Amino acid sequence: MKRAVFIDRDGTINVERHYLHKPEEFELIPGVARALRQLQDAGFLLVVVTNQAGIGRGYYTEDDMHRVHDRMHELLDPEGVRFTGIYFAPEAPHQPSERRKPAPGMLLDAHRHHGINLTGSYMIGDKRIDLEAGWNAGCKMSLLVRTGYGREVELNEADQLNGAPVVNDLAEAAAWILKNEGLA
Numbered sequence: 001m002k003r004a005v006f007i008d009r010d011g012t013i014n015v016e017r018h019y020l021h022k023p024e025e026f027e028l029i030p031g032v033a034r035a036l037r038q039l040q041d042a043g044f045l046l047v048v049v050t051n052q053a054g055i056g057r058g059y060y061t062e063d064d065m066h067r068v069h070d071r072m073h074e075l076l077d078p079e080g081v082r083f084t085g086i087y088f089a090p091e092a093p094h095q096p097s098e099r100r101k102p103a104p105g106m107l108l109d110a111h112r113h114h115g116i117n118l119t120g121s122y123m124i125g126d127k128r129i130d131l132e133a134g135w136n137a138g139c140k141m142s143l144l145v146r147t148g149y150g151r152e153v154e155l156n157e158a159d160q161l162n163g164a165p166v167v168n169d170l171a172e173a174a175a176w177i178l179k180n181e182g183l184a
């Protein structure tokens, strides 16, 4: 069965910008392309799982988000990075949702759509809700990156991280996973 690395978008793949919705403001965090490629080459499917509450709040539209994703593809395609899926939860925090992280819905959908073995899969993100989504879905492990909000989370929510590995960025997360799997 296939395994995946689930990856949060804002603050993990791209530089965190408050309610990012303009393609020209999408900026990859250094080392991300290579890290994704390494995970992919090691046999992991790459699945983006992103909360987009700005849609539910009416700050921007789903089309705006797709344009941002087009930009992401434009930057990563030349590096050979292929996402198996990009899942998003458009609900605002007060709206009921089985998909909005920390709920595991997006990961479970990906599991159903692509035959992903969750217990062999990893989740990477910059917020505790990312880690929780991975735990709630039954992933092997969730990792926190210090990019985006990660540094603050490490400082302020250390007692709620359940011993999750904390690494500097996605590049380090990829290296950590490959080492953990005996693939590096």
Ligand SMILES: [Mg+2]
Binding pocket: 008, 009, 010, 011, 012, 125, 126, 127, 148
């Ligand atoms: Mg994030």
